[in-house]
Amino acid sequence: MLAKRTIIGFVVGSAIIGIGVFSLISSIGFQTVDVNETFGVGDSTSYQITANSGAQQHMKITGEKFDIKLSSPGTGLQIPNDEKDGTVESYEDELILDWVHQEDGVTRIHIQNTGSTDLEVDASLNVTTDPILFSYHIIVITSGVIIIGFSMGFTLRKPKGF
Incomplete structure (x- = not known):
């Protein structure tokens, strides 16, 4: 017969392992x-999009006036743009960027609102997860195994003298 603490520890440990495995698979x-x-007026923002080759990206920027600086991995700019890599360009009203990452790496986009109205950024970005998250998921799974191991100790009989 298992002790009540053992059953509780087994259930909690199994739930933690389940959460860790689900997070690992979904990432x-x-x-x-x-x-x-x-x-707002005068505000700026930056986006760093880490993606593998073949990742499709979409970004729509709407505002009265804004400056944008683009850079992408590899040789040359792979985002649709008339200027050379890393130069600042000014736009008015709306800019729609659709591109596919041709190489693994980080695309950097810096946007500065230079108009007198708010700037809206609406994007759908496909990114790769940070590799350190794999370690976090493994740590969660390991902690669930440790909880189950400690709770199983409650079913053992104590030797004489304890």
């Missing part, structure tokens, strides 16, 4: 991040 591959942000 494999591309993760879609939807961005819907508004920036």
